[in-house]
């Protein structure tokens with residue numbers, strides 16, 4: 001039976017009668033094709049990527065497995081609609097902490113229409129994309145059996161400054177990562193989730209090495225999903241830390257040119273993660289009152305004075 005994914009953290013959602021992805025019990029994720037060129041473009045990308053023999057296996061594992069397309073009843077009740085049939089990246093997880101990070105200072109391909117560029121540019125400027133080369137699009141952080149997940153509100157995430165991004169990347173690997181923004185993130189899981197030979201940083205570096213070379217595709221508006229299971233980490237088992245790539249509706253051919261836009265964003269994200277592993281952090285809102293009503297993180301050090 002098809003269900004609304006419980007661990008989706010960003011993008012179009014199937015809840016409340018909207019068109020969005022569905023999952024089944026066999027580990028498949030069904031993403032409806034948007035009627036415009038975004039749908040056909042994403043199918044074209046998966047088809048080309050799946051059949052391209054130049055993609056090394058250690059890079060292929062960062063992408064969901066593609067099982068073609070299938071006509072299914074759309075989640076918005078509009079009838080049969082073609083869906084991408086993908087591997088559900090979180091089907092084996094119990095309580096995964098997940099973050100969707102949209103990579104690239106520009107989220108629009110150069111050949112996009114003026115209207116589309118204007119729409120994206122506005123979001124890139126208002127968020128951290130232009131400044132950092134990436135922005136957080138959504139996340140859920142598991143607390144414990146009682147508190148469940150902290151799933152941040154979309155508007156809240158959109159208002160993130162650089163300092164907020166730094167703080168949330170720390171909260172993501174903390175044992176005390178509640179929505180209580182006064183609590184100091186302890187980064188208790190940083191070394192096992194971000195660090196280590198198979199942690200998030202090592203995986204991002206492996207991906208970066210490929211991006212330094214590959215000129216086949218340019219990945220505009222694509223997201224890195226980072227995930228791990230806190231409960232496994234607490235039990236001292238492998239944290240399940242994984243990096244995956246999703247959303248290829250705006251991928252274009254690379255025509256022999258390095259994807260500087262994606263590579264730059266990836267390097268910036270790598271720097272943020274590396275800093276968490278190596279640098280002690282001064283929590284900016286310690287002496288700074290924040291507006292709890294808006295659930296805003298205090299992002300401006302001048303407000304502390």
Ligand SMILES: Nc1ncnc2c1ncn2[C@@H]1O[C@H](COP(=O)(O)OP(=O)(O)OP(=O)(O)O)[C@@H](O)[C@H]1O
Nearest residue numbers: 008009010011012029064086087088089100246247
């Ligand atoms: N293969 C997958 N397995 C599990 N979850 C996935 C998968 N692909 C996407 N997701 C979840 O769905 C979210 C949205 O995915 P995606 O970006 O592909 O959708 P979208 O509607 O095109 O997004 P946007 O509106 O940002 O363009 C991701 O943040 C992730 O939580």
Ligand SMILES: O=P(O)(O)O[C@@H]1[C@H](O)[C@H](O)[C@@H](OP(=O)(O)O)[C@H](OP(=O)(O)O)[C@H]1O
Nearest residue numbers: 010011012034038107123137154221249250
């Ligand atoms: O950031 P938000 O508020 O979630 O906005 C959505 C997000 O920017 C998506 O990336 C975009 O899809 P594309 O990137 O594929 O254009 C979508 O466009 P849409 O509303 O036209 O579907 C937006 O609504």
